[in-house]
Amino acid sequence: MRINSSLEKKLENYVVENKEKHYRIAYSYVKNVDDALDIVQEAIFKAIVSLDNLKNPEYIRTWFYRILINSAIDFIRKQKKIVVVDDEFISSFDCGTVDKYKDVDLYRALDELPDNYRSIIILRFFEDLKIEEVAEILDENVNTVKTRLYKSLEKLRIKINE
Amino acid sequence: MDENKIDQLKKEYINIPIPMELEFTVKKSLKEGKKIMNKKIYLKRMCATAASIAIVSTVLTIGVNTNEALAETLSDVPVLGGIVKVLTFKEYKINEETYDANIKTPAIDGLDNKDLQNSLNEKYLAENKELYEQFTTDMESLKQNGGGHMGVDSGYVIKTDTDKILSVGRYVVNIVGSSSTTFKYDTIDKENEILITLPSLFKDDSYIEIISENIIKQMIEQNKADENNMYWIKELQPEIKETFEKISKDQGFYITAEGNLVISFDKYVVGPGAMGVVEFVVPTEVLSDVLVSNEYIK
Numbered sequence: 001m002r003i004n005s006s007l008e009k010k011l012e013n014y015v016v017e018n019k020e021k022h023y024r025i026a027y028s029y030v031k032n033v034d035d036a037l038d039i040v041q042e043a044i045f046k047a048i049v050s051l052d053n054l055k056n057p058e059y060i061r062t063w064f065y066r067i068l069i070n071s072a073i074d075f076i077r078k079q080k081k082i083v084v085v086d087d088e089f090i091s092s093f094d095c096g097t098v099d100k101y102k103d104v105d106l107y108r109a110l111d112e113l114p115d116n117y118r119s120i121i122i123l124r125f126f127e128d129l130k131i132e133e134v135a136e137i138l139d140e141n142v143n144t145v146k147t148r149l150y151k152s153l154e155k156l157r158i159k160i161n162e
Numbered sequence: 163m164d165e166n167k168i169d170q171l172k173k174e175y176i177n178i179p180i181p182m183e184l185e186f187t188v189k190k191s192l193k194e195g196k197k198i199m200n201k202k203i204y205l206k207r208m209c210a211t212a213a214s215i216a217i218v219s220t221v222l223t224i225g226v227n228t229n230e231a232l233a234e235t236l237s238d239v240p241v242l243g244g245i246v247k248v249l250t251f252k253e254y255k256i257n258e259e260t261y262d263a264n265i266k267t268p269a270i271d272g273l274d275n276k277d278l279q280n281s282l283n284e285k286y287l288a289e290n291k292e293l294y295e296q297f298t299t300d301m302e303s304l305k306q307n308g309g310g311h312m313g314v315d316s317g318y319v320i321k322t323d324t325d326k327i328l329s330v331g332r333y334v335v336n337i338v339g340s341s342s343t344t345f346k347y348d349t350i351d352k353e354n355e356i357l358i359t360l361p362s363l364f365k366d367d368s369y370i371e372i373i374s375e376n377i378i379k380q381m382i383e384q385n386k387a388d389e390n391n392m393y394w395i396k397e398l399q400p401e402i403k404e405t406f407e408k409i410s411k412d413q414g415f416y417i418t419a420e421g422n423l424v425i426s427f428d429k430y431v432v433g434p435g436a437m438g439v440v441e442f443v444v445p446t447e448v449l450s451d452v453l454v455s456n457e458y459i460k
Contacts, residue, residue, distance in 0.1 A: 020184070023184050033181050041190075
């Protein structure tokens with residue numbers, strides 16, 4: 001009946017060791033410190049409470065990422081994100097280099113991708129996970145993930161080339 | 163694909179600054195998460211105990227819920243005589259996408275003192291009915307104003323269950339934006355079948371001062387040991403106007419199996435939200451002069 005305490009310990013170590021990674025993922029969804037912290041907190045709660053569902057401790061990473069990303073998406077769903085940064089605002093920060101501008105556009109293009117597309121880019125390229133792991137986390141089949149990945153990259157390029 | 167652009171994006175990503183509070187948030191979340199977990203384990207154990215007491219108790223609960231006449235007949239059946247226990251009596255549940263209510267009402271069963279038993283059970287039912295109605299009202303008004311997220315989780319934990327004492331704590335966690343948690347306790351003397359109140363344990367009102375002093379001392383010690391333990395007392399937060407000075411006459415409390423008095427404070431009452439619900443064990447020797455007897459508190 002009692003929760004396996006070594007599993008609990010493992011989760012504890014895992015979330016402490018990987019807190020920065022988790023925070024960045026959360027932040028990339030909400031773009032705001034407080035909300036990102038809330039999401040990390042929420043994910044840890046959910047993870048502890050549903051530790052029973054972690055069948056194989058080897059998969060703690062994919063299992064936790066899934067909880068984290070679902071928490072982030074839930075969070076966004078409750079408060080429709082508003083893009084407060086308009087072009088005028090950005091140019092007031094512009095130091096005149098063309099590159100800088102490009103960065104902002106590129107990043108914004110990523111932001112404009114639907115959540116399930118953006119998750120793939122983040123997990124695959126920023127967190128260096130395998131396609132199979134990404135599929136596992138997002139609860140999609142591998143082919144769907146692949147298709148979406150190519151579509152996202154295409155979208156990013158199209159946006160950038162505009 | 164353009165590797166360069168991906169690298170650019172990745173660089174931006176890695177450069178997302180990490181706030182100082184992250185470490186604190188993670189540690190607090192782990193701590194609070196475990197508390198929630200423990201509550202769940204308590205509940206599971208409760209169910210197991212109830213089950214082992216026999217199917218009769220389940221029948222009884224269903225009976226009580228559905229048919230008063232049946233309940234009366236069953237309560238005369240002496241199978242469970244003398245076993246005082248707590249059962250989940252009624253559950254309210256709402257499970258919509260952004261609205262979540264989970265309200266469990268406990269019921270005390272097995273007391274011969276039916277007046278006490280009924281008055282407690284009626285109180286539990288009335289409070290939870292109100293909680294449920296409040297939730298549905300708030301939910302409707304939120305829906306009309308464009309929707310949002312709301313949750314309420316209420317249930318109970320058996321803090322102590324010995325031959326002598328039964329302490330039941332009922333909690334309400336409200337989640338609207340941030341979460342607030344309140345705890346209410348009832349402690350029963352199972353032998354004499356009476357409800358134990360905080361004032362009834364002491365000779366006079368001086369316990370208020372004595373306990374408060376001891377708790378403030380403990381708060382300062384805890385803060386010294388770890389500065390993350392923060393409380394709203396003037397010794398630690400001289401700039402705050404409304405500090406914790408003393409407990410109320412009927413402060414939430416329970417008695418442990420070992421006979422220790424535990425004083426409980428709801429979330430936000432004596433410290434920042436991150437501290438959650440806080441409890442202090444008051445050493446018995448501090449109380450010895452004002453205790454009526456050592457029957458409960460040892």
